[in-house]
Amino acid sequence: MPLTPIRIAMHGVTGRMGTNQHLIRSILPIIKQGGVKLSTGQWQQIEPILVGRDAVKLKHLAETVSMQEIGRAIEFTTNLESILLDESVEIVFDAASTNLRPEILRAAMEHGKAVYCEKPIAINANEASELVALAEKTGVKNGVVQDKLWLPGIRKLRMLRDQGFFGKILGVRAEFGYWVFSGHDQDQPPQRPSWNYRSEDGGGMMIDMFCHWEYLINDLFGPIARVLAHKTTDIAERIDESGEPYQCTADDSASALFVLKNGLTCQFNSSWTTRVRRDDLLTIQVDGTEGSAVAGLRDCWIQSLSATPRPTWNPDVPQPIHFYDNWQILPNSTEYDNAFKIQWEQFIRHCVDDADFPWTLSSAAAGVRLAEAGAISANEQIWVTL
Ligand SMILES: NC(=O)C1=CN([C@@H]2O[C@H](COP(=O)(O)OP(=O)(O)OC[C@H]3O[C@@H](n4cnc5c(N)ncnc54)[C@H](OP(=O)(O)O)[C@@H]3O)[C@@H](O)[C@H]2O)C=CC1
Ligand SMILES: O=C1CO[C@H](CO)[C@@H](O)[C@@H]1O
Incomplete structure (x- = not known):
């Protein structure tokens, strides 16, 4: 039946x-x-x-x-x-x-x-x-x-962690964002809704993205203990869906240091006012004693300790190392729906x-608390313990 x-x-x-x-x-x-x-x-x-x-x-x-x-x-x-x-x-x-x-x-x-x-x-x-x-x-x-949590790049990162690829994890850095057009030129229309840039309508980088960062960090690396954050409204005026200018009242860029209960530091930069020169719109780099990985939305690149080049600082000569060449891309080991x-x-x-x-809802409430803690930290210029 x-x-x-x-x-x-x-x-x-x-x-x-x-x-x-x-x-x-x-x-x-x-x-x-x-x-x-x-x-x-x-x-x-x-x-x-x-x-x-x-x-x-x-x-x-x-x-x-x-x-x-x-x-x-x-x-x-x-x-x-x-x-x-x-x-x-x-x-x-x-x-x-x-x-x-x-x-x-x-x-x-x-x-x-x-x-x-x-x-x-x-x-x-x-x-x-x-x-x-x-x-x-x-x-x-x-x-x-x-x-x-189910992005192929993140699944690959989780697999590396579970297989002990990193050794001891030393640090995490994430770069998220891209250029969101303001709409002032009609040939470059905005690719996100206008309410995203008005805090009175529920918009803002911290409230949008810190709730993602909370469950992602918690799942991959452990619970967050405290946050130090900074936020700005980089573009003051944008054009809305009806072609009218409006004042941006929400943060469109935010940087944060999240220190976990296990002592690990995760640095996250999030911005709608940055032009991409990296592998993907979100990249998360994890550095460990035995190897490092950079995850994008779908791909993940790794470099083990033995494949790590030996840079020396000498700005007087052209950089001899092509840093991207020393990374290996992980294969797709399953179907990613x-x-x-x-x-x-x-x-x-x-x-x-x-x-x-x-x-x-209970787990998602932690994301809202992190966004609120980030805003308090930014407004009062203090560390906020969660
Ligand atoms: N998980 C993720 O990766 C992402 C999640 N989000 C989240 O998804 C949600 C929606 O974002 P997004 O799709 O970008 O937003 P949109 O602006 O594209 O869509 C908004 C929706 O809300 C409806 N709506 C707005 N005002 C009213 C109202 N007064 N009464 C009834 N319906 C209304 C709109 O209806 P109508 O068509 O009639 O205007 C439309 O269906 C947000 O909470 C955002 O945080 C956003 C991006 C990515
Ligand atoms: O809310 C969000 C804002 O936009 C991002 C992508 O541009 C989403 O990933 C995210 O969920």
């Missing part, structure tokens, strides 16, 4: 993340592959209902896009209330802009729905804690996107099969 498909309401699906990563690269491919395989060997199929405020965009996704991807249309509605009252809907997912998230999550949990959502779960630690408390009170299953899709499958198994799922 096939299992009844679980109904998943998807709010914020008309946005960049909702459309691309969640609908087109996760949910529709899961439907296409027949659902998610459970521990019993049965396949759990899913049925999405798209929810939002713009019926035209929803109809396009539910009909045209869905038809292209899975050969049939799916449901959509602009009535969120009716979704909350619909007992056949088991999971409410939210990928709308950050400042809307707490209200949606609260309403869904109060109606007994399992919740799954994009990061961050809130823009301040108090609100994040209230959501965690409500999840505990209502007992609903809950989860938060922590996609970077989309990171968001992998986590969706795990969340569905958690809901249906009770499989372990540690990436909860």
